[in-house]
Amino acid sequence: MSHDKWEDKKIEDLLEKVPKIHDQRSKQDVFNRLKEDGLFDDEPLSTNNHNTGQSRKFKWVPIAVSIAAVFLLAILIPSFINQYSSTDSVEESASTEVSEARDMEQEMKSSESSAEESSADMAIFNAESGDLRTAVYPEELVGNTVFKLGLASDAADSLPVTVLIPNDRIQQDFGDITPTGVELYNHYAPLFMESAIGFSEYHPYAGTITELGDQVIHTLPNDQPYDIAPASLTTYFATLIDTFGDSYEEAALLNQEGSAFEFSEVGEPSTPIALVGESTQYNYFRHTQTDGTTYLAPNFREAFSTVEEAITAMKEETNDIYQSVILPNIDFEITAKGQIATVRFTEEIDLDAFDQVQAMQMIEGILLTAANFDMQVQFENIVQTEWQGFSFTEPLPMPVGANEVSYWTVIQQ
Secondary structure, three states, rough: OOOHHHHHHHHHHHOOOOOOOOOOOOOHHHHHHHHHHHOOOOOOOOOOOOHHOOOOOOOOOOHHHHHHHHHHHHHHHHHHHHHHHHHHHHHHHHHHHHHHHHHHHHHHHHHHHHHHHHHOOOOEOOOOOOEEOOOHHHHHHHEEEEEEEEOOOOOEEEEEEEEEEEHHHHHHHHHHOOOOOOHHHHHHHHOOHHHHHOOOOOOOOEEEEEEEEOOEEEOOOOOOOOOOOOHHHHHHHHHHHHHHOOOOEEEEEEEEOOOEEOOOOOOOEEEEEEEHHHHHHHEEEEEEEOOOOOOEEEEEEEEEOOOOHHHHHHHHHOOOOOOOOOOOOOOOEEEEEOOEEEEEEEEOOOHOOOOOHHHHHHHHHHHHHHOOOOOEEEEEEEOEEEOOOOEEOOOEOOEEEEOOOOOHHEEEO
16 A cells, blocks of 8 residues: 555544653752753853853753654654555455455356356257257258258267258358368367367377368378277267268378288278278267267177167167167067068057157167168157157158257367
8 A cells, every 4th residue: 555545534544543642840950950960060051151152051862862753753754654564455455366366266166157058069869959969960051051060979889860951151261162071070079169169189180181082081290199009099980970971981091102001900001991881881889978968879899780780789888988879678670671670569659658859869779879870760659640850750851960969069169
């Protein structure tokens, strides 16, 4: 606190704290003491003093003492004021530090809360809107462009996610040109905030991503991080399939010289990875990340030759990482004809009698599995004819992608 902030009242209060001096001596005692000190020993003034050049002596000691006292007070009072000012300043500084610490703590709590809210945005349903569907469907493509990524999951596998990027943003970033899958990846992968939805940062890939016809080319640096362990290499291959499977037939992995890359875990030059076809005909199970968020994902990339085999295998759990989405005590038969797979429940099923999230996971898991065979699904023997935006009176639309995540959450604006 500066001196100009001192008020008259504070100064008065300060002066009142100065000890008061009381002299208990009588006037006679004072006179006698002064006489003993020789104050009255000088000769009186006379008419001939001017002749002798003598003048009365004057005692300067008391005056000097008074002057010294004044000077002492002049020094001590500002020092005393400064001491109080310093104390106030220290208190203000301490108060400021406490306030800043509280603000920082509040900010950290706010950040944690934001992270939790972002993770909640990725939950299997949006409780506020009541929409339980998590996959992306054809009607949602109006005004949007699909962007897919395979994220590194907690299960050392790839987890497919889908983002709908508004076409206004596409035009802003690319003009009137329709970007290819590689162009979309190279532009938006660096802007994709995986940590915003609870994943480790995995994209963009190390090296460069280019394309040649139906082939996506990944030119890897010598110090690439994808074969530090067998599981990490498996994750890498699976992310390529989930990221580029809609746009390209295969992925070629090259070194800086343009030759096939040789991973230390493999010990021989790599061959192109098929991004579509029978090797990518997976079925879908439920996977729960460590943060509690639930997704639909392939079961460790097990592939099937027919849609009947794939959907029937969804009834059985083969590990503790991926859980079956088929509702308890529910059975069905499946037949396939042309591009339609018919799933008929053995007993009539009332979807409203089950947990709604789990019921939706069963329906969408079957739809996503059939989509890997380029097929739609007709459900039969369900009580409801209309449910959660689906009409069971006809084959349901084929999903465009699994696990939609909000563009506003994961893409830097």
